[in-house]
Amino acid sequence: MSAISMILVVIVAFFAGMEGILDEFQFHQPLVSCTLIGLVTGHLTLGIMLGGSLQMIALGWANIGAAVAPDIALAATASAIILIQGGQGTHGLGSAIAFAIPLAVAGLFLTMIVRTITVAIVHFMDAAAAKGNSRMIDFWQMVCICLQGLRIAIPAALLLIIPASSVRDLLGSMPSWLSDGMTIGGGMVVAVGYAMVINMMASREVWPFFAIGFVIAAITDLTLIAIGAIGLSLALMYLELDKGGSGKGNNGGSNNNTGDPLGDILDDY
Amino acid sequence: MEEKKVSLTKSDRLRVAWRSTFLQGSWNYERMQNGGWCYSMIPAINKLYKKKEDRIAAYQRHLEFFNTHPYVASPVIGVTLALEEERANGAPVDDVAIQGVKVGMMGPLAGVGDPVFWYTVRPIVGALGASLALSGNIIGPILFFVIWNIIRWGFMWYTQEFGYRAGSKITEDLSGGLLQSVTRVASMMGMFVIAALIERWVVIKFTPVVSRIKQQAGAYIDWDKLPKGAKGIQAALQQQASGLSLTKVKVTTLQDNLDSLIPGLVPLLLTFLCMWLLKKKVSPIVIIIGIFIVGVVGHVVGLL
Numbered sequence: 001m002s003a004i005s006m007i008l009v010v011i012v013a014f015f016a017g018m019e020g021i022l023d024e025f026q027f028h029q030p031l032v033s034c035t036l037i038g039l040v041t042g043h044l045t046l047g048i049m050l051g052g053s054l055q056m057i058a059l060g061w062a063n064i065g066a067a068v069a070p071d072i073a074l075a076a077t078a079s080a081i082i083l084i085q086g087g088q089g090t091h092g093l094g095s096a097i098a099f100a101i102p103l104a105v106a107g108l109f110l111t112m113i114v115r116t117i118t119v120a121i122v123h124f125m126d127a128a129a130a131k132g133n134s135r136m137i138d139f140w141q142m143v144c145i146c147l148q149g150l151r152i153a154i155p156a157a158l159l160l161i162i163p164a165s166s167v168r169d170l171l172g173s174m175p176s177w178l179s180d181g182m183t184i185g186g187g188m189v190v191a192v193g194y195a196m197v198i199n200m201m202a203s204r205e206v207w208p209f210f211a212i213g214f215v216i217a218a219i220t221d222l223t224l225i226a227i228g229a230i231g232l233s234l235a236l237m238y239l240e241l242d243k244g245g246s247g248k249g250n251n252g253g254s255n256n257n258t259g260d261p262l263g264d265i266l267d268d269y
Numbered sequence: 270m271e272e273k274k275v276s277l278t279k280s281d282r283l284r285v286a287w288r289s290t291f292l293q294g295s296w297n298y299e300r301m302q303n304g305g306w307c308y309s310m311i312p313a314i315n316k317l318y319k320k321k322e323d324r325i326a327a328y329q330r331h332l333e334f335f336n337t338h339p340y341v342a343s344p345v346i347g348v349t350l351a352l353e354e355e356r357a358n359g360a361p362v363d364d365v366a367i368q369g370v371k372v373g374m375m376g377p378l379a380g381v382g383d384p385v386f387w388y389t390v391r392p393i394v395g396a397l398g399a400s401l402a403l404s405g406n407i408i409g410p411i412l413f414f415v416i417w418n419i420i421r422w423g424f425m426w427y428t429q430e431f432g433y434r435a436g437s438k439i440t441e442d443l444s445g446g447l448l449q450s451v452t453r454v455a456s457m458m459g460m461f462v463i464a465a466l467i468e469r470w471v472v473i474k475f476t477p478v479v480s481r482i483k484q485q486a487g488a489y490i491d492w493d494k495l496p497k498g499a500k501g502i503q504a505a506l507q508q509q510a511s512g513l514s515l516t517k518v519k520v521t522t523l524q525d526n527l528d529s530l531i532p533g534l535v536p537l538l539l540t541f542l543c544m545w546l547l548k549k550k551v552s553p554i555v556i557i558i559g560i561f562i563v564g565v566v567g568h569v570v571g572l573l
Contacts, residue, residue: 023339024290026417031398035410045405052402052409056470059395060463062387070554101561105554118297122304122332125295129328132321134311137328141308144295177569184573185564187472188539192556194463194471195543197388205453206460213464218532224397224465231461235454 001041001085006160008040010153013077017152018145020073020111028152030054030076037080049090050083051076053097057186060193069196071107073152075100081159085167094183095171101189110151118144209234275317275357277350277433284312286429289346292339301336306346313350317357327353330364337375338382343425345374347432355436381452389459390420396466471536475523477572482519489514 001009012033019027026032031051038047054076061069083096121140128136198210213231216222222230288309295304307328314327337345348370356362398413490508495501509515527534546556567573 018294021296022291022293024421026414029395029413031395031402031410031413035402035407044407048402048407048410049405052399052404055395055399055402055413059392059399059466060388062383062391070557098561101557108554115297118295118304119299122295122297122299125304125307126329126332129307129332130325132325132328134315134324134328137304137307137311141291141295141304144304145291148294178565181565181568181573182561183564184472184474184568185561188536188564189557189560191467191471191536191540192543192553192560194467195540195547196553197392197463198460198540199544199547201384201388201456201459201463203456206457209457209461210464213461214468214533214537217465217468224393224400224462227465228393228458228462231458231465232454234461235457238457239450239454 001160001164005041006157009037009081009160010157012036012040013156014149014153016073016077017149020071020107020152021114021148022145028073028076030058030072030080033073033076034080037077037084041084043084046083046089047080050080050093050096053093053186054079054100056190057097057100058193059190060195060197062196069193070101070104071111072104074107074110074155075104077152077156078103078159081156082167082171085159085162085164086171087164087168088171092171094186095174095179097186098179098182107152110155114147114151117147275354277313277316277354281312281316282350282429282433283426285309285346285350286343286426288312289343289425289429292342300332300334302339302342303332303335306335306342307331309346310349310353313353317353323357326364330367333368333371335371335375337379338386340386340421340425341378341382341428342375343429344432345371345378347429347434348374348436350429350433351436377448381448381455384452384459385455389455389462391417392459392466393462394420396462396470400470467536467540468533471533471539473535473539473573475527475535475572477523478520479523479526480519480521482521484514484517484519487513489517 012027015027015036016033017028019025019029027036031054034047034051034054035044036047038044038050041047054072058072058075061072079096079100082099083092086092086096088095121144125137125140128134128140202210209231212234213227216227216230288311289305292302292305292309294308296302297304310327310331314324314331318324318327335342349367352362352367352370356367394413394416397416398409400409401412402409490505490513492505495504531537543556547553564573
């Protein structure tokens with residue numbers, strides 16, 4: 001890998017780390033970060049494929065409440081580097097995904113460390129606020145974001161230092177029963193993310209929707225967009241019918257007056 | 270007081286909205302999003318308050334505890350901007366009122382943001398992109414990135430503006446049925462799509478062979494009797510298209526039997542098992558590692 005590629009990979013990793021906490025542009029999602037790493041190293045297709053596989057696994061991963069999800073930012077970045085350094089092409093996908101999981105756990109500890117350091121930095125912000133110095137508040141905010149970026153950029157740089165031949169030997173020494181088994185595990189692990197999401201959303205009124213969705217998915221002619229449209233329509237119909245039952249005159253009227261502007265915005269997407 | 274009324278221009282509000290992109294940057298265990306919140310408010314504070322004591326008070330007021338879903342913070346920011354503007358113009362809005370609005374809104378709004386964005390929109394848009402990406406199609410990642418950011422930025426900007434215009438009146442809306450409806454629609458649609466994703470993308474294939482049946486003559490392609498060269502290939506493809514089997518022996522695996530019952534039954538059961546384990550407070554990481562072990566062991570013994 002050329003020096004320029006390496007630098008670009010570290011930059012991508014830095015962005016992924018920042019986004020891992022910000023959760024705005026989604027640079028940390030494997031679909032984006034693996035693709036970018038593939039792009040800067042000249043293995044675009046390989047990066048996209050890895051991104052797609054990891055994205056499927058991580059679809060339901062989100063940090064909410066007590067359920068802490070594994071850190072996808074480190075997992076995606078590091079496994080993309082391993083895949084490309086390993087040089088096995090699409091055959092390496094299974095083992096790269098397998099490596100991603102322990103890395104996702106390791107990433108959790110790094111996040112915890114940074115969030116603890118940030119407690120101290122917030123006190124520096126307090127001090128800056130007491131002096132009325134908004135520039136310093138801005139500065140410390142930037143420091144925090146950069147720390148989050150380094151959280152992924154440093155491990156990525158360390159991985160790049162390991163010579164590609166060692167990575168290749170490591171992957172090559174993996175027996176095929178292990179890597180094939182890992183690939184099979186990767187296909188099943190997707191269920192964990194979905195289970196997390198369902199546990200958060202499930203209530204008695206939504207289970208029929210789950211059943212219909214499951215049955216309809218067997219019709220392979222329907223694309224995901226079509227399934228989404230059916231789901232949204234059913235949900236809106238249900239809501240409308242439910243409203244009608246509880247008295248149209250009073251309730252509906254007041255709801256329409258106060259709720260429409262925000263409702264329109266929310267419906268727009 | 271009437272002679273010089275300060276108000277926030279659209280560019281001030283855009284600046285605040287852009288900064289609120291970094292809301293979670295200084296997320297910490299003590300006061301969570303407080304640093305990012307103060308950082309977002311700074312352009313507005315500096316515009317509204319000219320005296321140093323007022324600015325210091327405002328910075329400190331906005332370094333108080335705050336935590337919600339990063340996108341639904343936008344309407345809260347909008348309302349807070351409106352309140353700060355009134356205060357700067359001499360209206361009797363005290364610290365307690367501002368903090369009260371922030372805390373009062375963040376709870377119910379987080380309850381909307383999580384199911385809508387993390388459980389409905391991201392799984393759907395992500396699955397759409399990922400399903401294209403699996404075959405190496407660049408459209409997948411691009412689609413995901415573009416759609417997501419249009420939705421996100423549109424939502425953040427419009428709800429911030431909505432909050433700014435509605436001001437403190439927005440709390441009346443919050444107690445109404447609107448938010449509840451949005452959450453309900455999101456979770457219904459989310460469940461619907463998640464179920465479809467389970468059927469399509471959780472992959473488990475049981476390989477044990479249930480039966481081997483030797484097929485009757487005429488039910489399979491007789492490779493020896495095909496013409497030579499390209500014509501033979503053509504004939505073979507035509508025969509296959511007309512429903513002839515490729516091999517002499519019809520092999521039925523356990524998976525074929527399960528699929529004829531209900532496609533996706535095993536993935537569904539696996540998902541239910543994961544849900545049950547999660548409810549038993551088993552860490553998701555332990556479950557993930559366990560599944561990988563099952564995958565390897567199952568493959569070695571020839572089950573998967």
